[in-house]
Amino acid sequence: MKVSAIVVAAGTGSRMKSDVKKTYMEIAGVPLIIRTLRALEESSLIKEIVLVVGEEDLDDAKSLMDQYGIRRVIRYAAGGPERQDSVRNGLQAVDDSVELVLVHDGARPFINAAEIDRVIQSAAEYGAATIGTPVKDTIKKVENGFVAETIPRQALYAVQTPQAFQAKLLRESHKKASESGYRSTDDASLVEWTGHSVRIVEGSYRNIKITTPEDLIIAEAFLRSPQA
Numbered sequence: 653m654k655v656s657a658i659v660v661a662a663g664t665g666s667r668m669k670s671d672v673k674k675t676y677m678e679i680a681g682v683p684l685i686i687r688t689l690r691a692l693e694e695s696s697l698i699k700e701i702v703l704v705v706g707e708e709d710l711d712d713a714k715s716l717m718d719q720y721g722i723r724r725v726i727r728y729a730a731g732g733p734e735r736q737d738s739v740r741n742g743l744q745a746v747d748d749s750v751e752l753v754l755v756h757d758g759a760r761p762f763i764n765a766a767e768i769d770r771v772i773q774s775a776a777e778y779g780a781a782t783i784g785t786p787v788k789d790t791i792k793k794v795e796n797g798f799v800a801e802t803i804p805r806q807a808l809y810a811v812q813t814p815q816a817f818q819a820k821l822l823r824e825s826h827k828k829a830s831e832s833g834y835r836s837t838d839d840a841s842l843v844e845w846t847g848h849s850v851r852i853v854e855g856s857y858r859n860i861k862i863t864t865p866e867d868l869i870i871a872e873a874f875l876r877s878p879q880a
């Protein structure tokens with residue numbers, strides 16, 4: 653089964669409040685995107701990577717891949733206004749012969765090959781799968797500054813990436829969403845919206861998305877204490 657990975661790294665990183673684009677920020681001396689791509693290269697199931705970066709960063713990204721010896725990236729695509737647009741642009745660069753597509757945030761460097769392969773195997777079996785972890789906090793819906801509802805925690809998961817899909821299903825979901833103007837923050841929700849079920853794969857609380865400055869402190873701590 654031919655598996656392609658789309659790595660989305662074209663965001664502006666506004667919540668990081670940094671002059672340096674989050675994608676290229678160094679964590680312990682190595683750019684964030686390089687750490688993430690190195691993790692993906694550990695999976696023998698991923699045959700190619702399509703890297704989605706800002707249009708203005710395409711040349712620099714290719715140089716960075718050469719500098720750090722990232723060999724699995726073979727195609728590039730320009731990002732779009734939102735993450736959903738960037739994924740869609742990446743999809744257009746994936747060969748039609750590819751059977752399964754994995755989508756991963758460039759901002760999640762702490763994924764490991766075992767987790768990646770479990771998501772791939774689950775998507776191969778069920779058509780769509782996402783990694784995630786049970787929510788640890790109590791989650792409440794807020795309206796006008798007041799709690800409107802406490803959502804029972806037992807069934808709640810904080811989903812992460814990688815998410816993986818049969819290529820045809822993901823292409824159709826993105827096409828329908830684009831045609832109808834449906835917008836969402838992850839790819840699994842587009843597939844759900846079309847009525848297809850999505851399998852949950854148990855993940856790790858280490859698979860954080862580097863989003864705000866606090867996440868950099870956590871990331872440095874994770875690097876000092878590698879996963880058992």
Ligand SMILES: Nc1ccn([C@@H]2O[C@H](COP(=O)(O)OP(=O)(O)OP(=O)(O)O)[C@@H](O)[C@H]2O)c(=O)n1
Nearest residue numbers: 660661662663664665666667734735738758759
């Ligand atoms: N238009 C966009 C927006 C996001 N992303 C990517 O999607 C992943 C998850 O998005 P997020 O963490 O929100 O990144 P940013 O959008 O850059 O952050 P912010 O929302 O703080 O601006 C990141 O790897 C980001 O680079 C992307 O490729 N294209």
Ligand SMILES: C[C@](O)(CO)[C@H](O)COP(=O)(O)O
Nearest residue numbers: 735757811812813837838861
């Ligand atoms: C895809 C994702 O990482 C799943 O949790 C999340 O939805 C990305 O959200 P962001 O606002 O684009 O970081």
